[in-house]
Structures are given as structure tokens and as C-alpha cells.
Amino acid sequence: MKWLVLALSVSCSAQNVADLVKQGEAVFVSSCATGYCHGVKGLASGAPRLVGRGFDQTYITGVVTRGVPGTGMASFATKLSRPDLSAVVAYVATLNGIASPNIGAGVGQTTPSPEAALTDDAVLGARLFSEALRGFGRCSTCHEVGGFGIPVAAPIAHVPASVAELKSLATPDVKTGAMGGESMPVLVLNQGRQSTAFYDLTSSPPVQQNAEPGSVKFTDGSSWRHASVIGAYTDDELAAILAYLRAVIKP
Amino acid sequence: MIVRMRFFPFLLTIASALAQDAGATHADWPHYGGTNFAWRYSALDQINAANVKSLTPAWMFQTGDYAANLQATPLVIDGVMYLITARARVFAVDAATGRELWRYNYPEPPPSVPGFVGNRGLAVSDGKVFFGTKDNYMVALDQRTGRLAWKVNIDDARQCGCNITAAPLIAKDKVIVGGSGGDGAHRGYLTAFNTKNGRLAWRWYVIPGPGEKGHETWKGDSWKFGGGAPWLTGSFDPALNLVYWGTGNAAADFYDSERVPEGADKRRDVNLYTASVVALDADTGKLRWHYQEVPDDLWDYDSAYEVLLMDREIRGRMRRVLVHMNKSGLTVVLDRVTGEFLGAFSVPEVRTWISGVTENGILVGRNEPQVGKTVNICPSAAGAKSWNSMAYSPRTGLLYVPVNEVCNDITVVNRAPEEGHSNMSGEFRLKLPEGRTTYSHMDAWDLVTGKRAWSIPYKYVLLASVLATAGDLVFTGNPEGEFFALDAKSGNRLWSYQTGAGNRGSPVSYAVNGRQYVATPTGWQNSVVGGLEAALFPDQNWRLGSTLVVFALPEGARAEGSR
Numbered sequence: 001m002k003w004l005v006l007a008l009s010v011s012c013s014a015q016n017v018a019d020l021v022k023q024g025e026a027v028f029v030s031s032c033a034t035g036y037c038h039g040v041k042g043l044a045s046g047a048p049r050l051v052g053r054g055f056d057q058t059y060i061t062g063v064v065t066r067g068v069p070g071t072g073m074a075s076f077a078t079k080l081s082r083p084d085l086s087a088v089v090a091y092v093a094t095l096n097g098i099a100s101p102n103i104g105a106g107v108g109q110t111t112p113s114p115e116a117a118l119t120d121d122a123v124l125g126a127r128l129f130s131e132a133l134r135g136f137g138r139c140s141t142c143h144e145v146g147g148f149g150i151p152v153a154a155p156i157a158h159v160p161a162s163v164a165e166l167k168s169l170a171t172p173d174v175k176t177g178a179m180g181g182e183s184m185p186v187l188v189l190n191q192g193r194q195s196t197a198f199y200d201l202t203s204s205p206p207v208q209q210n211a212e213p214g215s216v217k218f219t220d221g222s223s224w225r226h227a228s229v230i231g232a233y234t235d236d237e238l239a240a241i242l243a244y245l246r247a248v249i250k251p
Numbered sequence: 252m253i254v255r256m257r258f259f260p261f262l263l264t265i266a267s268a269l270a271q272d273a274g275a276t277h278a279d280w281p282h283y284g285g286t287n288f289a290w291r292y293s294a295l296d297q298i299n300a301a302n303v304k305s306l307t308p309a310w311m312f313q314t315g316d317y318a319a320n321l322q323a324t325p326l327v328i329d330g331v332m333y334l335i336t337a338r339a340r341v342f343a344v345d346a347a348t349g350r351e352l353w354r355y356n357y358p359e360p361p362p363s364v365p366g367f368v369g370n371r372g373l374a375v376s377d378g379k380v381f382f383g384t385k386d387n388y389m390v391a392l393d394q395r396t397g398r399l400a401w402k403v404n405i406d407d408a409r410q411c412g413c414n415i416t417a418a419p420l421i422a423k424d425k426v427i428v429g430g431s432g433g434d435g436a437h438r439g440y441l442t443a444f445n446t447k448n449g450r451l452a453w454r455w456y457v458i459p460g461p462g463e464k465g466h467e468t469w470k471g472d473s474w475k476f477g478g479g480a481p482w483l484t485g486s487f488d489p490a491l492n493l494v495y496w497g498t499g500n501a502a503a504d505f506y507d508s509e510r511v512p513e514g515a516d517k518r519r520d521v522n523l524y525t526a527s528v529v530a531l532d533a534d535t536g537k538l539r540w541h542y543q544e545v546p547d548d549l550w551d552y553d554s555a556y557e558v559l560l561m562d563r564e565i566r567g568r569m570r571r572v573l574v575h576m577n578k579s580g581l582t583v584v585l586d587r588v589t590g591e592f593l594g595a596f597s598v599p600e601v602r603t604w605i606s607g608v609t610e611n612g613i614l615v616g617r618n619e620p621q622v623g624k625t626v627n628i629c630p631s632a633a634g635a636k637s638w639n640s641m642a643y644s645p646r647t648g649l650l651y652v653p654v655n656e657v658c659n660d661i662t663v664v665n666r667a668p669e670e671g672h673s674n675m676s677g678e679f680r681l682k683l684p685e686g687r688t689t690y691s692h693m694d695a696w697d698l699v700t701g702k703r704a705w706s707i708p709y710k711y712v713l714l715a716s717v718l719a720t721a722g723d724l725v726f727t728g729n730p731e732g733e734f735f736a737l738d739a740k741s742g743n744r745l746w747s748y749q750t751g752a753g754n755r756g757s758p759v760s761y762a763v764n765g766r767q768y769v770a771t772p773t774g775w776q777n778s779v780v781g782g783l784e785a786a787l788f789p790d791q792n793w794r795l796g797s798t799l800v801v802f803a804l805p806e807g808a809r810a811e812g813s814r
Contacts, residue, residue, distance in 0.1 A: 030365040033672055034412065036434060036632070036780075044664045045673035046434070046632075067785060074782050084362065130410055132438065132670065133475060135454060140407060147363075150404045195398070200448065207449035210399040 017090070024091025027084045031076070042095040047073065051095040060092045118247050125244030128237050136204040137232035139241060146248055152187065152199055152206050159245040163238045169226040174201065176223075179209075179216040185224035204229060274561055274645065275721070278762040280327045283372045283418035284640065285759070287487040288560040291642035292719045293760035297767035298804055299722030303736045303746045309768060309803040310349035316340050320755055320776035321797040324372040324418060324716070327761040332770070333394075335370045336797055339384050343397060347763040349801065353397035360386040364408045365671075366431070369776060371638070372418030372484070372757070374426060377446040381426045383415025389428055389444055401449040406430065411437050412671030413480060422487040422494050422533040425452050433480030433499035433525075434551070434675055436668035441481055441496060443536055453536030457481060457498045457524050465523035473510035476668040478502030479525035483638055486558040488571075491588060493530045493539060495558040497575060500548040501525040504632075505620045505677030506665045511547055518613045521547035526554045528575045528583070530590060540590035542612075544577050549619045550604050550661070551632035551679070552578040557640045563648070565593050565699055574643070574698050579604060580635025580654060583612065584698055596701035598654045598694060599635040601684040604628050620661040620677060631659035632679045633780045640757060642719035647739050649695040649704055651725045653713035656690050657787065658682045681786045690787070693717075693727065695742060705742035711788055714780070716757035718769070726769060728754025730784065730793040734771050734800065752796030770801040 032038045039045035064085060067075035076085065118126065130140035130148045140149030143156060154173070160166040177186035177198060187206070189197040196213050199206040201224055209216075230238065274288035277295065285291045298306060314321065316336035326333045332346040339357035344350065364386045374381045379400055380392040390402040405428070408414055413432025420427045427443040439457040444450065457479035459465040469477060478501050485496035501510060501522040515521050524538070526545035531538055544554045554577035563572050565584070573587035580598040585591060592612040606616025620626050634655065641652040659679040668674045683690055689708035696703055711730055718726040719739060728734040734754055735747040753775025760769045774796035777785070784791050 026363065029672075030363055030409075034365050034367075034435075036675070037673065039666065040669055040672045043666060044678055045675045046678060048678060049664075074777055074785060081362075130407070132406075132411065133460070136451065140410070141404075148407055148410050150407060200401075200450070203450045205403055205405070205451065207401050207403045209401050209449070 024087035027088040055096045121243040122247045125240035167227045174222045174224045175218045185222040280759040280761045283484045289486045294721045295767045296721040312799040314797040321772040321774035322756045324757040330763045355397040366414035374419040376421040385414045403449045429481035431482040433478035436476035436674040439480030455536040468523045470512045483555045497555045499553040499555045502674040503676030504551045578634035599630045601629045622663045625662045629658035631657045640716040642717040644719040651717045652694045655712045707742045715754040718758040753793035
């Protein structure tokens, strides 16, 4: 357990502690608040509540590293990296109101979530961007923004000023690929000696193809249009999505 | 009249011979369930009740992926075995010697991707090897070289809280896969891709959207996050062109007031199509029929398990039937052409969630979790049977089923759903039923009479799949590491081998150059349901690992025992 104390005691500044707790929350969300286990923010779910239980840090460290015999709580000593273990212990400690000397005084302060600063329109846009009910017709099928979505397209560098500009967006990266007697709109990833990788944009979701070098030929230009894949959104919805992108993407 | 009498038995013989052949494997083990009829039955009989005592290891394959477990069903085609590990490392191996032919290591998803590390198998078709991943990609490799052919993303695990752990199903030119996430705020679905180019063929949502039939069985907006994830592998009947799949439980798991419409009749069709078995058109994914096994599920009784297809005579009439067990151990027998209910039986000895089932399949005496108090209910949310598959032998007409006797204390804690996160609305604590000293049993069940033919008790829990063979043998393994063979007719244990790690995978049988092999994955899993030993048997510490152990008869024993 020595390493843990060391890892925690080096985080002396308040900012470091806030970062550690934030990292701990991310670890908690991905490793603890899943499936049959704990709820988000340490609430009860398949496994018991962890928030406001009066746990001390030694106890939390022991449970996380050794598990709890007689329950479904397994040891995470080898499942998480050491920094992640320290972080998740620090996070659960904050759920129990601990201002531990090892953690420092800044722990009790919560970092404002990025969405807190968004306008109502942008919050709506954030939801629409990756809305599950839209299946493969949502923006996040091809774009990763704010930690959600599949990065098929390069990161968005320029947010269109208007819905009209979004609809007439030029996509010079999209080429035409010819393979096996078939022509398709493609986004080329790389053309190496071993293989040629590209996205086939014929249908949604895009398919990453890994072809033998020379088996596919690319030519500039394509009949593919960005406007045709955003057709499931209304103009008002697209405007909200643009408001969201403007808020989170810095030029 | 006399002529007719003579003809009738003859026709029956033909029909049953055809049905017997459809579900059996021979030299190859080409699909997750053996064939797409999911019997996990091999027609090979070189290894049989008379000579199985001589069975010895032929080769072993250590995958090196000791993340947690080895759960997959190996596939064997033309003497080559295809195996996938917990972290999606894929191997092609000479099935006679264990020599590695190629490997493909799927890049490990970053820690920000939530979910369970495990993979239950591959599919092979159209010159490609297919598998699903923790970060929800469908991946196709070149069958000959192991080179990546194509991959396509199905969902963002960071958002949906879902992962693919199941083997895909092949139906003609399509590869179909489901996902997990149904205990979280998520709307389950199946997705089909064209094997040739990975392009989307169809998507079927377990929960109907606005305007679709069945949508009215949900209250308000609860359908958006109602669960139902079909997290295992379905079956395919090419003659009917129907794909059959089991679906997961409704969410929130233990609290229904937010999802069940006022005045709903809980006897039939509540929260469609969760906790159901469905028949879909293989070409379009359109629903043909459904049968809901647990209307308004309040016990986390997923019905996502394997679907066995066979032809059997039921009450004097030859039927194309489907057999499907859900987590409660309730097993329905349906006409697979129409979905008509033909019968049901329940396999656990301790059952308190219902008092029974009517002749029409209606659940009677529901014992539901209560708001404000803790209720002990059997079997548990871990299942009378877990995801590990049963087997069926056409020679005995019996189903071979590993059954666990575990209960749970359920406490309801209602909470609003949050997309991709746990949506159980309650806690369950696993408990052993009082007054027992054994907590599982390996059973043989007659699906026509609904009677148990034999049952062999086991001290702990059984969480490995079952293999049946024409040698009248039934193979499975236990968490202590024993892989064993039972007499299919009596249940007597004929052979056992200590494989060195807990058994949590799916054994298969195949032949290369006339020699029959039996292969079993070994390596325990210490999370999710496999972790129930920590809750129930804290003095046990079953061994992890990731090794395939392959058995055969020595040359001499083969000649002696062959029939």
C-alpha cells in the first residue's frame, strides 16, 4: 500500500487534487458504475451506495485493493493502473466528505462541468449531436466531440456560421474509390506498403476497409454530399447543434 | 388402411432422420452453437462411453491473454481452429497439433471505454472471420491470413454503456450481432451487416418506437431506455429464412412504475419485446412473431439465451419446435413457424418468483420485489442458468442443462435513468438457499414431457457450457478445474481431468484425419456473474487463466473402443 500513500502525498497543490478527483470520477464511471455494480456518483445500483457512508480513506483503499469477501466486490489491485487506483480512492473519499491531509484542502471544490456554461440551445445541440434514437443518422456516427462519437472524420476545426453553410459544406477530403468493379465515395486513411485503409461512405455507418495495395484506385472528387447525411435533422435542430459546436470547439 | 399404417412410421423415420442431421456437427464445428440450430451436439462417436476412460490431452494452447478468462467457443473448419480470447486476440491454429498459423491482436480500447473484458466467440463465413469488440466494432479478418479486411462501429460504449461479448450469427450473406447494456439506460438492438463489405443490412430495435406495434406496452418515454439488450447469439433456420433471438430484461430492472402503463394486464405482452424470444426475417430484420416469456420482468430474468431448433413429435404431431430457457430457468417449447406455445417447464429446485405456469404459458403467483422492503427471491439475478449453453442429443432426445440454486435479496431503490449507466433501480444480494449442501446440478430434461431424466448434484456453481456427442457422452467443466464426461443416458461420471484452471467456456468436438478431438477453454472469470464465488463461497479462489485443452484417444484405445 506504500505506493498509494506516496502517490497521493505528491499531489500537493489544490489543482492537482482537483484533477486527481476528476480523473477518479472518470475511472469510477468506466470501471465501477457499470452493469450490475455501483450507480453513477456513488449512488446505489446493483451494488450498494457509496456516497455519504462515513468511510475513511484507509477503509476505501482496503476495499478497492482487496475487495470484500462475501460480496460481489472484487479486488481492483491488478485491474486498474496505480494512478487510476489512487484517483478512484480519492474520488470515493470526496463522496464521503473527506478532506484528508493526504489529499489536500482543494478536494471539496467541484470542477464545473463543461456543460454548465452552455446555453439552453447548446445543451439541446449536445443531446441531438449523439442522440441514440437516431441510430446511424446522428452526427456522432462520424464525428467525435466532447468525448462522444466515432472519429471517422478529422476533428472539426471550423464550425459553419449558419445552417445554410453547414448544408453546402465542401468536403474535398472525400474522393472516389474504385475497387472490384465498384465505385464508392471514400475517405482515405493511409496508403501504406502493406495495405490501403479507407472509409467506404456508401452507407451509414461508414465501413473501414483495409485493401491490398493496388487493389483500389482513388480519384479526386465525389458525388457524396455532407447535406445528404444530416437530412434526419430539422433546420432548428441543426442550428442548436451549431450552437453546441461553437461553444465547445475553439478555433 | 393397412397400407397407411405401414407408411406412417416410415415417413416419421425420414422426418426425424432429417431433423437429426440438421443440428449435428461432423468433422467441423462451424458455428457458435455447433450448427445454427444450436444443439452443441457432435455426431462423432469415436470417443464413447466404452472408451472415454482412456481420453488424454493431445495438445494445449496457451493464448497468453491472461486478462481474466477464456469463455469462447472455438470454431473448427477444414482442420483449422479459430479461437478468440477475452481481449479479442484471434488465433488460427492447426486443429490436430495446436501449431499457430496466424494471429490478430485487436487494439485494446482505452480505459475510458467502460465494460466487461470477455468474448464468447467468433463466426466464420465468406472467407472471413468475424467478431465483436468491447468498443462495439464488428470486425472481419481474412480467414486465410488473419489480415484485417474491414471493421465498422456499431455504438459508442462511452455513451451507451454497451459492449459486444457475444459471437456473431451468420445467416446467408449477413453477419448479425447483438450487444449488452440492458441493465443500464439503453435501448437494445440487433444489427446485421453484409459479410462481403461490412455495409449495414438492417437494424432491429428490441423496443418498438413511436407508431410501431408494441410501443403502447411502454409508459411515457420509458421505451427510450427500457433495456432488452440481446447480448448473446441467436439461431437461424434457412428453410424458414427466420433468425431467432432471445432478448434481455426490461429496465429499470426491479421497479416498474415508470415503465408499465396504468392498468396493464401482466399476463401477456408488457414492455415488448423485452424478455422474449423473437423470429425475424433474415433478409430484412422485420419481426415475424414474438413470444414474451417474462411479461413485466421485475427480477432481472433476461431471456437472451441460446435458441435450440429441432423437429419433434409433440402430442402425436410432428412439429418444427424451438426450445428456449431464460434466466429464471423457465423453459418454453414453441412452434418455430408460428410462435405457438406448446409447453413449458422450470429447472431450478428452489423457485419462489412464481408459483407456476398455466397450460397456456401464463405465469401464476408472481412474487414481485416491493418498494420499502427487502424480498428474498429464487432463483437469483445471476440466473438458474447463466449465459453458458445447454446441449441437446437427438439420440436420447434430452437437453443437458447446468442449473444453479442461488437466491437473492432484492431491495428496490427507484432512480431516474441516466443514459449508459446502471439502471437497475435496486440492489440484489446473492444468497444460498437454506437447507442445502449443494448449489448446482447437471440435469437431463425431456423437452416433450417436461420431466427430468436425471440430475447430478455439485457443491458449487456450474458456469461452463455443455457438449453432447453421438458417443452418448455429455461433457462440461466446473470452477475447480475439472473437465468431465457423463453418460448421456444415466448421468454417471465416466471420466474427469483436472485442467488447472476454472472452466467458464464452451467445449466442442471435431475430427481431423479421422481422429476425434474434444477441446475445452479453461480460465475462470472473476467479475460479473463469474465473480459470484466471492459472494457465495469466500473460501474459494478459483483459478484464472486462458488455455485451450484438447483431448483425444491414444491410438490403441481408439481401435478398441470404436463401434
